[in-house]
Amino acid sequence: MNDNQNGSSFTAFFERLISVTPLENQSQLAEKLQVGRAAISLAKQKDSIPGKWIFALAEAYALNSDWLATGKGSPYAQTEEYNQDCVFVPHILPQLSEDNTLEFDEYFRHTVHFHHDWLSRHGNPNEMISLTMTGPCMQPEIKERDLLLINRSATRLFSGGIFAFALEGIIVVRRIEKSPQKLLMICDNPSYPDISLSKEEMEQAICLGQIFWTGREH
Numbered sequence: 001m002n003d004n005q006n007g008s009s010f011t012a013f014f015e016r017l018i019s020v021t022p023l024e025n026q027s028q029l030a031e032k033l034q035v036g037r038a039a040i041s042l043a044k045q046k047d048s049i050p051g052k053w054i055f056a057l058a059e060a061y062a063l064n065s066d067w068l069a070t071g072k073g074s075p076y077a078q079t080e081e082y083n084q085d086c087v088f089v090p091h092i093l094p095q096l097s098e099d100n101t102l103e104f105d106e107y108f109r110h111t112v113h114f115h116h117d118w119l120s121r122h123g124n125p126n127e128m129i130s131l132t133m134t135g136p137c138m139q140p141e142i143k144e145r146d147l148l149l150i151n152r153s154a155t156r157l158f159s160g161g162i163f164a165f166a167l168e169g170i171i172v173v174r175r176i177e178k179s180p181q182k183l184l185m186i187c188d189n190p191s192y193p194d195i196s197l198s199k200e201e202m203e204q205a206i207c208l209g210q211i212f213w214t215g216r217e218h
Helices: 010-020 026-033 038-046 051-061 065-069 077-083 104-112 118-121
Strands: 086-089 114-116 129-131 148-151 162-167 169-180 182-187 197-198 207-213
Touching: 010 026, 010 038, 010 065, 026 038, 026 051, 038 169, 051 162, 051 197, 118 207
Parallel strands: none
Antiparallel strands: 086 114, 129 148, 148 207, 162 169, 162 207, 169 182, 182 197
């Protein structure tokens, strides 16, 4: 078996990592670990991954550190533990129902599960919902079809934060800039226009909560 086929090699480790996290390249990995690109290049050259990186990434993304290091076992936990300790996060559709309430997609009941302890570090798991991003207006940070986790108890708006809103019956995800007299809903993608709401119009926008995690399939 050559090094590239070895489950403990840098290549195998990186392929596992990008398969279950939003990370897409080594530059993003360096940023997440708060190290220089040279450190990533050195690890790749030595074909080994520092243990502290494994544990930091496992904690950040609620992963099984043994799986991340070697490829053995489940990405998240042993099957028995995963079934016991993971909870379903309700998944909403991108528009409100006819009676202007959230509409849930039961298709996701058996797929959108997260580790309870990891969710608890971000708030009350019972106050969280999930949403599939529609459209490219928040690229590059959030891409179309990314899965978003929304903390419904985090509705205090602050500039720079990314929030989900119900606006005229449609769920929109925007980065915001806030002032006493105006709320600016910003698209990260410059090809799409921002939305400016006056103080009076702000009352018509229902904040569903802050986006605190995004993930995508590779």
